[in-house]
Amino acid sequence: MTNPTPTSPAPIRVRIAPSPTGDPHVGTAYIGLLNYIYAKQRGGQFVLRIEDTDQTRFVATSEQMIFDSLRWLGLTWDEGPDVGGPYGPYRQSERTEIYREYVKILLANGTAYRSYETPEELEAVRKAQLAAKLPPRYNGAHRELTPEQIAAYEAEGRAYVIRLKVPAEGETSFSDELRGEISFSHNNVDDQVLIKSDGYPTYHLANVVDDHLMHITDVIRAEEWISSTPKHILLYKAFGWDVPRFWHMPLLRNLDKSKISKRKNPVSLIYYRESGFLPPALLNFLGLMGGGMPAPTEKNDTAEIFTLEKMLAGFRFDKISLGGPVFDLTKLKWLNGEYLRALSPEAFFEAMRQTVFSDRYLQAIAPLVQTRIETLAQFGDLADFFFKDDVVPDQAVFLPKKRTLEETLAFAAELLTVIEATPFTVEDLEPALKQLGIDKEWSVKENFTLLRTVVTGKTASPPLLESMIVFGKARTLDRLRRFLDTQKKLANQKR
Ligand code: GLU
DSSP states (O other): OOOOOOOOOOOOOOOOEOOSSOOOHHHHHHHHHHHHHHHHTTTTTEOOOOOOOOTOOTTHHHHHHHHHHHHHHHHSBBBTTBBBBOOOOOGGGOOOOHHHHHHHHHHHHHHHEEEOOHHHHHHHHHHHHHHTTTTOOOTTTTTOOHHHHOOOOOOOOOOOOOOOOOSSSSSSEEEEETEEEEEEEEEOOOOEEETTTSBBBBHHHHHHHHHHHOOEEEEEEGGGGGGGGHHHHHHHHHHHHOOEEEEEOOOOOOOTSSSTTTTOOOOOOHHHTTTTTOOOHHHHHHTHHHTTTTTSSSSSSSGOOHHHEEEEEEEEGOOOOOOOBBBBBBHHHHHHHHHHHSSSSHHHHHHHHTTTTOOHHHHHHHHHHHOOSSGGGGGHHHHHHGGGGGGOOOHHHHTTTTOOHHHHHOOOOHHHHHHHHOOOHHHHHHHHHHHHHHHHHOOOOHHHHHHHHHHSSSSSSSSSHHHHHHHHHHHHHHHHHHHHHHHHHHHHHOO
């Protein structure tokens, strides 16, 4: 008998798979860092894949912002849409043919089926379920269509989706590297749509096909994907493929322990970059989340300060704790301050010149003040708000004469929502903000004076919308958010 040749384990390959739906999220950096460390510690490869199959949420500038932000942080990838690699393309919108081919395997082996309901029919089912106090889900009506029924629907020219045929009984289990065995009863797993009626795959199909074709060995992602994992496991099995290892990381949390959200914390990496957070400080902070680094023995101990190299040497995935790590901005600022103070004077000056005092920034501000200036020394008087982290206007300044504080804060919250949802250009913002004023019966003057005072701290300023563009979307939104926060805190103190 010959000895079996020892098979060497597959080389480690991990990926992050952000969707380009807006500003790059701090959670992407957190999961990116963990994947990066995991790969580097094991001599593996780190892949960046862009999951852009949801055309309704697609934002054109988002992909480039993801690349730029991750590079700024120093989390470079070995394969990706912009650097290529052996398993490309790495952008899912360029792989739609692949998914359409692969789903044929599932149709052929009976683990997926075509479902021809119209949106109206599905809605009627949903309403009936809600009325009967049942959780809304697909009722399985087209799971077992006969060839004749299929032919009839086809003859009608009905559009169809392709669904996963989840077994009617039993359960699906998987072993999470951090959490152990997790099981889901099939009663609670819907017949997931795999291919939409427009021919595009859903996240679930594309994600599994790609992780397989890209030879991903370890899926390290946020815990919010746990409930999707049984569908993924069923897909791997339906294809007859090996299942990767899953590591579901604890979600970042707001101070109140809710899932991190833009209403309570800046979540855009652009915000951190433009506000002058240093990449090593932000990485260090994210490395503290989840407890993979040796714990400090006392509060604000310098054991909490470590470089990416130290993380590569000391980070232990088996030490990750599942209690939600709190994203405490005060702590991040403290840490960033430590990094800033550790810079040489030259490096500190250079850091300022790269960000809050860059030529690019000053060049954008200059024309906004040039028309209003009498001596160059007045530059600071006119442009101060561009160089402040916080402006706190007095009620006497921001409150319109005829409005209550409550009304005003409610309108400011609307301003935040509209600015968030509108493309950040003067041409788009102006009509959107005016429309808000019309809808809420706020005069143009009241409307823009409120916005001006929140953004600049004053009732007179360089052109407002142009100034906001230069100041940037992320920081403008943060200013509005902080204004609302501060005012709410003040109001509560008075109560
Ligand atoms: N596209 C998903 C996201 O936006 C990827 C989730 C996963 O890693 O599987 O986070």
